[in-house]
Amino acid sequence: KPQNLVPFITQTGAGLHKQLMVFGDDYPTPDGSCIRDYIHVVDLAKAHVVGLERMLNQKQKENFEVFNLGTGKGNSVFEVINTFEKISGIALKYEIAARRAGDIVSAYADTTKANHELGWKAENNLEEALKTAWAWEQKIRNL
Secondary structure: OOOOHHHHHHHHHOOOOOOEEEEOOOOOOOOOOOEEOOOOHHHHHHHHHHHHHHHHOOOOOOOOOOOOOOOOOOEEHHHHHHHHHHHHOOOOOEEEEOOOOOOOOEEOOOOHHHHHHHOOOOOOOHHHHHHHHHHHHHHHHOO
C-alpha cells in the first residue's frame, strides 16, 4: 500500500483498494482534515534540474544548500479527495479514522528561497497534479 495520499487515491479510483482512510476530521481547519502541500511531480523534477544547474555552474554559497520545494500552498485531505472525484468522475469511498500519532494540523513549504535564488516556482495546481497522477495510474493499469 502506498504511504502517500495521492497514490492511495489514484489506486482506490482504479479499484485496487475498497476505500480510503481519512485520519482525523476534527482538525481546526475549514473542513476538519489536515492540510499538506501537494506538488506536481514535473514541478519537483524541474526544481531539481535548476538546483543541479546551479551546482554545476558553482553558484552555490556552500558545499550544499537547502531549498524548500512545494507549491507554498496547503490543501486539505478532503480538498484532494473532492478534486480527484471532480477530475475522474469517480466517487471515492472513505472511512474516517482516528488521528495518527504525530500528525500535525498543517504543513506546507515556504518556497521564498527557491523562488528568489533558483528562479523556480511550482507551475501546476492541485487539479493539474491529480489529472497527471490519474492519467499515469490509468496507463499503468491499462484502464
